[in-house]
Amino acid sequence: MAEKKGSILAVQLLGGLCMVVLWWLSGYGLLDGEPQDTLWRFLGRFHPVVLHLPIGMLVLLLVLEFMGLRRPDSKVSELIPLVLGVTIAVTLLAVATGTMLAYGEGADEPLVQDHMRNGIWLAMATVMLGVLRTLPSRGTYYLVLLAAGALMVITSHQGGSITHGRDYLTEYAPEPLRRLLGLEVEEEVTAARVEDLVVFEHLVQPIMEQNCVSCHNPDKLKGELNLETFSGHLAGGELGPAVVPFDVDASELLFRITLPEDDEEFMPPDEKTPLNEEEISLLAWWIAQGASADQTVGALGPMPAQVDDYVTSVFKQMITPEERARLEDAQRELYATLASIRAEYGILIQPVEAGADEFTIETHAVRNAFDDGMLKLLEPHARSFVAADLSGTRLTDGGVSSLANFVQLRSLNLSRTELVGSTLGELAALPDLESLNLYGTKIDGAAVEQLGQLTQLKQLFLTQTPLEDAEALEQLRQALPNCDVQTTAQISPLTEADKTAKSYESS
Amino acid sequence: MDPIEHYVNLETRRKFLGKLAMGFGTAAMSSLLPGSATAATSLNPPGQGLSNGMLGATHFAPKAKRGIYLFMSGAPSQLDMFDYKPRMTDLFDTDLPESIRNGQRLTTMTSGQSRFPIAPSIYDFQQHGKSGAWVSELLPNTASIVDDIAIIKSMWTEAINHDPAITYIQTGNQIPGRPSLGAWLSYGLGSLNDNLPTFVVLNSTWTGRQEAQALFTRLWGAGPLPSQHQGVALRSDGDPVLYLSNPHGVSGDIRRLMLDGVSEINEDIFHEFGDPETHARISQYEMAFRMQSSVPELTDLSDEPDYIFDLYGPDSRVPGTFAYNCLMSRRMAEKGVRFSQIFHRGWDQHGALPKDLPNQCRDVDRACYGLITDLKQRGMYDDTLVVWGGEFGRTVYCQGELTQTNYGRDHHPRCYTMWMGGAGVKRGVVYGETDEFSYNITKDPVHIRDLNATILNQFGVDHQQLNFQHQGLDLKLTGVEEAHIVKGVLS
Structure with a gap:
């Protein structure tokens, strides 16, 4: 009997000592944020290996105590001291490795600090349980046991958050649950454009x-x-x-x-x-x-x-799957419609790249037949085209009003058409039009007023037109300060006639 | 479409039963082959709808709609035209250091020489344009467009003799039989104008060394691709395409009737044997019929004004010259020929370089200037790719006897100069560097494979994804070795 009293006293003393050490550790401020390449770091990495033991043991302890309370004569109670002892041991082991891990890896962020503090408190609680269980009155013991259980849940969740990120558990939570927890709910992007x-x-x-x-x-x-x-x-x-x-x-x-x-x-x-x-x-x-x-x-x-x-x-x-399906259907339909136009009239219509919703028009094969009327056939789909090469076709000034509906056009080649330029101002309705090619048309000085309205242009080809020799050209350049107005004089710098002569000298 | 799948689809029930084992075999095999049915092709299946060529649509937005390739067959001397090596003057008739040659294999034309004396260029070099590119006096007109082109001084190849080298750069393989660059473009991208061939070849007369290498049709051949993709070589004398005109007494209507009849018979043959070449033949007959009206219009230069001939130089009025062909190429580009390639021979200056090279340069110099300038003034330079160059370079050391005024140069694959321009190519850059002997590349090497990958890239094609299944291989223009887009010359 005296022997048993002695060992109880030993447990109480040891527990007290443990508590003091842990209390000191929780307040010491060990974490300095500097990684250590020492044995501590090696040992610390065993933290994830052992940390699940206290969780399991504590749960087991709670179960056993609960069963013991319901059926006091049950034999399970005999296991409790052993389970409690192991719980204390593995909790201390987890605290020790955890401390080494945080110190060794140089972790000092707030979440780690909190986790460590709670871990130490949990260890103190289990040690306290060991001491309290030696006392005749169990009231405090049960209270601390419940508290330890709660602390265990909090601490292990914090630990998990360090490893996996804070919203790991709730990331895929159903929307109502997220709302209940007061978490941010992903709003569907409703932007249509x-x-x-x-x-x-x-x-x-x-x-x-x-x-x-x-x-x-x-x-x-x-x-x-x-x-x-x-x-x-x-x-x-x-x-x-x-x-x-x-x-x-x-x-x-x-x-x-x-x-x-x-x-x-x-x-x-x-x-x-x-x-x-x-x-x-x-x-x-x-x-x-x-x-x-x-x-x-x-x-x-x-x-x-x-x-x-x-x-x-x-x-x-x-975008939502329904919207995507709708867009894909619309795209397929557009492709089919444009393909039928191409098949019927021989106008080459090409997507700018695989899967694109933007198209280019080329009329080489039908250039002698392509006129203002044929352009009208493309008008219903005018918004789909970003570039049109109508060079050498029979297009006239009358067709320009149709072109004004092709509002996505960035590049328009009207070279060698039958334009004289009396309506070109209507192209001011094309906000993205960067390049306009009028090479070899009959446009002259009279078209300057019309062309002067096309302030969106970056590149304008007037080579081999009557306009490039007109006095009004300078006026046009002033009206379009941001546009590179290309003329023969500008493109062909080779004025030294002798260059040809020189290259023939040796023959 | 996958050719085997295509073939299987053509099988009739009778034939299928007749060749049961084979039928099942090919059906099973077609499901094992890597499919090309991506989302993009399902939207735009090859050969249907908007698709124009086997790719269905370009992999990415192309910079180049059309291309003109000026091929200098025989290997122009980079040392006398673009790659300025002033220190060579001091080393006249000294031996090429072994450390530079470094045991490299030579052709049998000079491997027996007892010494390899350095032959500096006798031509004057000057810097030109804002880019300050060095160009020799042999190319006064090309010198005036250096700010419009990108000069690549670090081209290289493995081949050391003409035929393997030209086959290599044209088809991506030194062994004959692969599809040429133009055939790949025709196959992948299709035509811009169904009335004209997609890929046209023009052979030029030349005034330098007359003993020149032969050019074989396989250099613009289609290899195993359907044969309508091979280059159509236009003649400069008489009918541009032989037998294109109707025989006397045969009207267009009768010709049409005959073609319809032949087509029907060919279709029957096709249903019996399922050979896709039958369709190639039908489409070639149809193309020839359309070309009866489109080609004469194309080759009739009477609507070109004088200032255009002035631009390309006086040679441009003489059919068959390089200048004439440049003008033709521009006309074709304007009318929707996707790709044309002009061959100019006689660049193989093993000896008497000072006698022949100036003539060769004079043949092409003014015309190159004219072509670029003409494309620029028509606003076509932004989407037309122009490439100039040969199959390899020439040695710094002399072949044969070296004097102050006469020398020759042997083949040199380890570095040479090409230039490209237009369609997304940076203007006014000189790319790559060679050592002071123009013997080894010291910076930014460009293999001919890289050049081909870059050309495809400008047409919106990923060179890895344009391929053709043949004899168990996925043939590609760039072959199986790694090829890199030359980003340094692209804007």
Whole structure:
């Protein structure tokens, strides 16, 4: 009997000592954020191996105690001291390895600190359970046991969050449950047009969430940087702002993701998938255009082709399956209609690339038959065409009013047609028209007033027309300051007649 | 469509039962072959709807609608035209250092020489244009367009003799029998104008060394591709295409009636044997019929004004010259011929280079200037790709006797110069560098395979994805070795 009293006292003393050590550990501030290449780091990595033991043991303990309470004469109660002892041992082991892991890896973010503190408290609670179970009164014991159970749930969830990210459990939770938990509910993007996408919210943010936020969030705050919010981008971290509006070169974020992959500073680090070219080009474009929080794709400046492709692909992912099916049906129908026009009239109609909704027109094969009337056949689908080569056809000034409906046209070749230019001003209705070719037509000085209205043009070919010799040409150049007006004099700089002569000298 | 699948679809029930084992065999095999039915082709299946060529649609938006390839057969001397090596003057008649030649294999024409004396170019070089590209006095007109083209000084190939080398650059393989670049373009992209051939070849007269290498039709052949994709070689004398005119007493209507009859018989033959070449033959007859009216219009230069002839130089009035062919090529590009290739021979200056090379250069110099300038003034330069060059380069060391005024140069595959322009090609750049002997490439090498991949790229074609199943291989223009798009010359 004395022996048993002695061992109880030993347990109580040992427990007290453990409590003191743990209490000291929880307040010591061991984590300094510096990785250690020591044995601690090696041993620390066994934390995930042992951490499930205290969870299981504690659950088992709760079950046994519950069964013992319901049927006090049951034999299961005899197991309880053993289970409790093992629970204490494995909890201490988990705390020890966990501490080594955090210290060794140099983790010091708030979530790790909380997890560690709660782990230590959990260990203290189990040790306390060991001591309390030696006392005759069990009231406090049961209370602490329940508290330990609750603490175990919280602590293990925190641990899981460190490994898998905070929203790992709820990421695919059904929408009603997410609402119940007060979590953010993904809104379906209702933007019907690509132009209505908000650049930051719909394009930049998803890239960040995919690649950056698992470390740069308010909990982990790697490098003091939070990329979860817009303001976090501008505020930046240890090295200053991550994003500097209008200045791609000064933006640390872009610098880090475009370093060589084997660079120590390269982001994202450690074998994580680097951002691809399109994603980088989108971020660069967004920054160059001022890194706005709420501007839409349509409101920002022109997109390089690569960015355009990326935005379109994101948009296609965002629309609902029904909408996508509808668009695909519409596309198939458009292809079939255009194919029937092509088959019937011999006009070459081609998608600009595989799967595109934009088409080009070429009329070489039917150039002698193609006139204003034939152009009208294409009018119902005018919006589908981005380039038209109508060179050498019988098109006249009367056809220009039809062309004014082809509002997506970027390039229009009317060279060697029967135009004289009296109606060309109507092409001012084509906002994207960049290039207009009037080579070899009969347009003359009288057309200057009409052409002068086409301020959207970047390139205008007037070579071999009466207009290029007209005095009014200078007037036209002034009316179109942003347009490269090409004339014979400009294209053919070879005025030294002797160049030919020289090249024939040797014969 | 997959050719085997195509063939299986053609099988009649009777034939299927007659050849049961074979029928099942091919059906099973076709399901094992990698399918080409992507989302894009299901939207635009090859040979139907809007599709224009076997690709259905280009892989990406093309920069080039058309191409004109100026082929200098025989290998022009880069050392006397574009690749300026001033230090060679000091090394006149000294031996080429072994460290530069580095044991490279030579042709049997010079491998027996006791020494390899350096022959500096006797031609004056100057920098031209904003790009400051060096061009020799042999090319005064080309020199005035250097700001419109990209000069690649670092081309290379493995072949050291003409026939393998020209077969290699034209078809992607030194062994004859593969489809040529133009045939691939015709097969993949189809025609811009069904009344004209998609791929036209023009052979030119020349005034340099008259003993020149023969050109074989396989250089513009279709290989195993359906034969309507081979280049149509136009003649410069008489009928541009032989036997194109109706015989005396045969009217167009009678010809039409006859063709319809022959077509019917051919269709029967096709149903019996299922050989796709029968369809190729039918389409060739039809093409010939349409060409009866379109080709004479194409080759009748009487509607060209004088200033156009002035642009291309006086030779352009003489049928068969390179200048005349350049003008023809421009006419064809304008009327919707997808790809034309002009061959100019006589560039093989093994000896008497100072006698022959100036004539060769004079043949092409003014015409190259004229072509580029004409395309520019018509607004066609933005979507027409122009390529100039030969099958390999020439050596810095002299073949035969070296004097102050006379020398010859042997074949040199390790570096040579080509240029390209138009359709998405950077203007006014000089790409790649060679060592001071113009012997080895020191920066940005461009294999002829890379050039071919780049040409396809400008037409909106991924060179990896334009292929043809033949004898168990997926044939590609660029072959099985890695090819790189030469991004440095693209804008």
